[in-house]
Every structure is written in C-alpha cells, then in structure tokens.
Amino acid sequence: MKMWRVGLDEAGRGPCLGPLVVGLCAVPINDVALLVEAGVKDSKDLSIKKRRELVDWYKQQMDSREWKYVVNICSPQRIDAALSKDGLNILEVDLFAECLNSLSQQLSENVSILADACDVNPQRFTDRIIARIRNWPWQQSEMDSIHKADSIDPVVGMSSIFAKVTRDEMIEEISQQVGFSVGSGYPSDPNTQKILGQLVTSPLPHSELRWSWATIKNKWMEKYETPPPIRNESINVQKTLF
Incomplete structure (x- = not known):
C-alpha cells in the first residue's frame, strides 16, 4: 500500500x-x-x-x-x-x-x-x-x-x-456580473475601495460582500448614517467538491 x-x-x-x-x-x-x-x-x-x-x-x-x-x-x-x-x-x-x-x-x-x-x-x-x-x-x-x-x-x-x-x-465572475472590475476584494486594494459605494446600496448590500466586515459596516454608515442590516442567519453553503 x-x-x-x-x-x-x-x-x-x-x-x-x-x-x-x-x-x-x-x-x-x-x-x-x-x-x-x-x-x-x-x-x-x-x-x-x-x-x-x-x-x-x-x-x-x-x-x-x-x-x-x-x-x-x-x-x-x-x-x-x-x-x-x-x-x-x-x-x-x-x-x-x-x-x-x-x-x-x-x-x-x-x-x-x-x-x-x-x-x-x-x-x-x-x-x-x-x-x-x-x-x-x-x-x-x-x-x-x-x-x-x-x-x-x-x-x-x-x-x-x-x-x-x-x-x-x-x-x-463577480466583476462580469456587476459590470465593472471589483479589484481583488481586499480592503487594502484601492480598486476595491473605489467601487464599494456602488455595492453598498439600500435596501441591502450586494450578496457578494461580507456584511460583517468592518470595511462594509463603515461604508454603509458613511452612506446611510445608520447601522447596516444583519444578514439572514440561514447559511447558504456554496461549495464545489471534486
């Protein structure tokens, strides 16, 4: 063996x-x-x-x-x-x-x-x-x-x-879906920072954002001056196992 x-x-x-x-x-x-x-x-x-x-x-x-x-x-x-x-x-x-x-x-x-x-x-x-x-x-x-x-x-x-x-x-795929480049997705990436305002929109942030991240919470507060919504606790397990 x-x-x-x-x-x-x-x-x-x-x-x-x-x-x-x-x-x-x-x-x-x-x-x-x-x-x-x-x-x-x-x-x-x-x-x-x-x-x-x-x-x-x-x-x-x-x-x-x-x-x-x-x-x-x-x-x-x-x-x-x-x-x-x-x-x-x-x-x-x-x-x-x-x-x-x-x-x-x-x-x-x-x-x-x-x-x-x-x-x-x-x-x-x-x-x-x-x-x-x-x-x-x-x-x-x-x-x-x-x-x-x-x-x-x-x-x-x-x-x-x-x-x-x-x-x-x-x-x-996310960039193609939204119609513009989202950068790398890291908070330190200027290209990502530049487009977050377009994805943090009422009534809910975009589904591909991590709503619990401080970066997203702060962007929501800047835009709406109110705490961001809390994501539904039901877990959408997205996985590909080969």
Missing part, C-alpha cells in the same frame, strides 16, 4: 468581498518531486499566468497518476453566519475537514496530511480538524499543521494555487 501526501491551504480569509476558498491536493509520496520540478511553490510567489498553467498541468496528471484535488468554496453569507456564531477560525476548521471528508470517499490508502495552520495554535487547529473527520478512514496515517506550510511543502503549495486560482476566477 502506497503512502500519499495531502496538503491543504486557503485563499481569501481577509477580503471584504467574494468567497473564502480551501484547496486540497493529494499525490503519492513518490510523486512529490514532480511538483517541485514543475515549479510549484507558494501561490503568492507565482504570476497569475503561472498559477493557471500549474492547475492545468496538475489536472492533466490526474488520469495517469491518479492525483486528487478538492476545492471547497465558502460564500460570503456562510462567512457572515459563522462570524455571528463561532468565528472565522472554526469556520476554516469546518472547511478543511469538509475537504478531507470528501477525499476519504476517493482515497483509502495511508496519508500524511499537512495543513497551513489558520490558528495561532497549530496543534489546536489540527486537533479540531481531526475531531470532524468521519470515522478516521486512514490507518497508520498522520496529520500536522504549521504556519506558512505553503512555502515549505510543495503539495500544500499546490493546494494554495488551486485555492487562489479558484477565488480569482470567482472574482472575475
């Missing part, structure tokens, strides 16, 4: 607009070197063009090498609901666990899992994820979480690339 390396990372924790995306990649341990040879690294260190090329290249290997990937897309509505309850860290624990539960339906061989920790306490992050795995399916397997794993481990790096490319594609 061969051993697989599994990596997980996220993209879009900080933006005030658009989804939070978690990516998972799984390759046999003996294939990890192929990722390095292809130029896989932390998605932040790669151009948009290179990230997309690597996603296409990875998908081309899936039939012959049986590589796996999972992408979990979390809507702004679910993010707002989570912030009103358990918080962003627990939401990310849930999203990472959902990816692993999806993988468990595809892969029964032993795995070595590494996640990019989304908690100041990496062990706590690991323990919380493991507690959410249904009937831990992998014998003689292990999981660990560390900070900046995407810059250390190529499988986590590939996961970060999938997450980033998916989020970028969805931001492009």
